[in-house]
Amino acid sequence: AKIDVVEGDASGRLLPIEYKRGHAPDVPGGAYLPERAQLCAHVLLLREHGYACDEAAIYFAASRRRVPIAIDEALIAATEAAAARAREVTSAAAIPPPLVDSPKCNGCSLVGICLPDETNLLRRLSGEELDAALEAQGPAPEADGSEELEGPLAVDPWGLAGATGGEARSGDGDAEGETELRRLHPARDDKLPVYVQEQGARVGLAGERLVIHSRAGGQTEARLSNTSQVALLGNVQISTQAMRALLERGIPLCLMTYGGYYLGRATGLESRNVELRVAQHRAAADEAFCLSFARGVVVSKIKNARTMLRRNHAAPELPVLSELEQLARKAAEAPSLASLLGLEGTAARVYFGAFPGMLKGTDEVKGAFDLDGRNRRPPRDPVNALLSLAYALLAKELAVTLGTVGLDPLLGFYHQPRFGRPALALDLMEELRPIVADSVVVAVINNGVVAPDDFQRFGGAVALRPAGRKKFLLAYERRMDQLVTHPVFGYRISYRRVLEVQARLLARVLLGEVGAYPSFRTR
Numbered sequence: 445a446k447i448d449v450v451e452g453d454a455s456g457r458l459l460p461i462e463y464k465r466g467h468a469p470d471v472p473g474g475a476y477l478p479e480r481a482q483l484c485a486h487v488l489l490l491r492e493h494g495y496a497c498d499e500a501a502i503y504f505a506a507s508r509r510r511v512p513i514a515i516d517e518a519l520i521a522a523t524e525a526a527a528a529r530a531r532e533v534t535s536a537a538a539i540p541p542p543l544v545d546s547p548k549c550n551g552c553s554l555v556g557i558c559l560p561d562e563t564n565l566l567r568r569l570s571g572e573e574l575d576a577a578l579e580a581q582g583p584a585p586e587a588d589g590s591e592e593l594e595g596p597l598a599v600d601p602w603g604l605a606g607a608t609g610g611e612a613r614s615g616d617g618d619a620e621g622e623t624e625l626r627r628l629h630p631a632r633d634d635k636l637p638v639y640v641q642e643q644g645a646r647v648g649l650a651g652e653r654l655v656i657h658s659r660a661g662g663q664t665e666a667r668l669s670n671t672s673q674v675a676l677l678g679n680v681q682i683s684t685q686a687m688r689a690l691l692e693r694g695i696p697l698c699l700m701t702y703g704g705y706y707l708g709r710a711t712g713l714e715s716r717n718v719e720l721r722v723a724q725h726r727a728a729a730d731e732a733f734c735l736s737f738a739r740g741v742v743v744s745k746i747k748n749a750r751t752m753l754r755r756n757h758a759a760p761e762l763p764v765l766s767e768l769e770q771l772a773r774k775a776a777e778a779p780s781l782a783s784l785l786g787l788e789g790t791a792a793r794v795y796f797g798a799f800p801g802m803l804k805g806t807d808e809v810k811g812a813f814d815l816d817g818r819n820r821r822p823p824r825d826p827v828n829a830l831l832s833l834a835y836a837l838l839a840k841e842l843a844v845t846l847g848t849v850g851l852d853p854l855l856g857f858y859h860q861p862r863f864g865r866p867a868l869a870l871d872l873m874e875e876l877r878p879i880v881a882d883s884v885v886v887a888v889i890n891n892g893v894v895a896p897d898d899f900q901r902f903g904g905a906v907a908l909r910p911a912g913r914k915k916f917l918l919a920y921e922r923r924m925d926q927l928v929t930h931p932v933f934g935y936r937i938s939y940r941r942v943l944e945v946q947a948r949l950l951a952r953v954l955l956g957e958v959g960a961y962p963s964f965r966t967r
Contacts, residue, residue: 457498458495462503463505467504474511483500539957542558542564545561561626563949635672641680641917642910643659668695674690676697677913695711697709709844717850720951741872742787742874744875749795767794771790799882825906827889828906830908835873839869851951857871888915894912898912931962949961
């Protein structure tokens with residue numbers, strides 16, 4: 445830990461000072477034990493390095509008070525005992541179990557990592573019970589905002605106007621098995637990604653701000669404190685100073701091609717949980733685990749695709765919906781990954797065969813956005829160009845999230861490892877392709893956000909022009925910021941937060957803390 449301030453006097457004695465933004469509490473000792481123990485640890489470290497240090501202090505900004513902290517034998521004993529316990533925890537193969545319905549979790553800065561209520565619920569559910577819960581409690585059509593796809597996009601591109609998250613709650617499940625959990629972590633992340641797509645632009649640093657210089661001489665600024673990640677598309681330069689500032693703050697720097705294909709990322713030191721990486725490699729070598737995980741992901745993907753058609757198709761054909769339902773049932777019992785790939789491919793052909801029925805507009809617009817199956821690398825029509833960009837953005841998002849959690853994005857369980865391919869990111873994005881990526885594509889076409897003249901054609905390939913890509917990025921970010929009801933936990937969080945929750949729950953599965961991965965499934 446880093447000491448906020450250290451003062452010294454003429455005699456050489458040092459005084460470590462911790463800075464707190466809140467009010468000074470009216471408690472014995474002047475502060476709560478964790479804060480006093482932290483300062484005691486600072487004092488002990490200074491003494492160990494030969495400095496004279498007998499006391500410490502905390503400055504509470506809201507109270508504008510400096511509170512002296514006495515370093516006595518009782519505090520030293522408590523601090524050393526806590527340090528010994530911390531060493532035991534870090535040396536153990538498994539982390540301690542989460543607290544059960546504890547009020548201490550409210551306001552804890554690590555609750556989004558710990559996920560105590562979610563972990564405790566999943567530990568109580570068997571695989572069969574989890575599947576039943578997914579079938580019974582998937583978000584209803586009005587819960588995930590999909591009905592909004594048919595209306596115009598809001599002026600507020602981030603969907604923040606008037607948005608409020610649900611209150612943290614705790615309760616028992618009802619007779620049908622529904623369980624209300626406290627949503628202890630924020631529904632949304634206040635930070636937003638920064639995309640730089642202008643070719644020849646330069647990203648620099650000015651104090652605590654990123655400064656993007658365009659070739660035309662203009663500039664745009666973004667506060668580092670408000671930035672979740674930076675994505676550079678194509679030939680965009682970034683200074684060493686700006687890159688260092690991003691790495692120091694743990695802000696990922698993503699590199700993408702001009703067309704949006706994800707190349708990789710630069711980031712600072714991420715999770716140090718090497719046991720999680722070991723568990724991931726062990727699971728990747730376990731054929732039974734890989735098949736079980738892949739079944740759940742593919743079943744959810746097919747069911748979510750069916751839901752997309754049922755909600756958005758002008759006249760969904762019963763044979764198509766029935767075939768997708770049958771393919772989902774077969775996928776749940778697939779005997780191998782190879783057979784699962786075949787079933788997924790068949791479902792994709794059925795789904796994309798009906799995809800044009802979700803597109804609305806005049807005959808001229810429908811003709812411009814005609815879709816004759818899925819094609820890529822390069823996409824040969826506007827709809828496939830939009831789909832490819834949406835999938836690339838989602839893969840990038842998951843690769844960043846998995847790295848933050850401590851998982852290796854390159855080592856998957858369904859998609860087999862291949863040089864440079866983020867296989868695990870592709871695994872987790874399968875179930876989210878229809879309800880995140882495809883829904884954005886349907887929305888921007890049906891609402892006229894992108895028009896036929898937003899595309900350019902060259903050598904048989906089709907790609908968005910810069911202005912069209914900017915509009916699509918805004919629509920994509922709006923979807924990622926949209927609140928959705930989690931199918932298992934019942935609280936509302938943004939799709940971007942869903943990615944993190946799902947990744948952290950997968951980590952819990954790999955470490956043996958919960959039994960089964962809860963796929964994300966709508967109904």
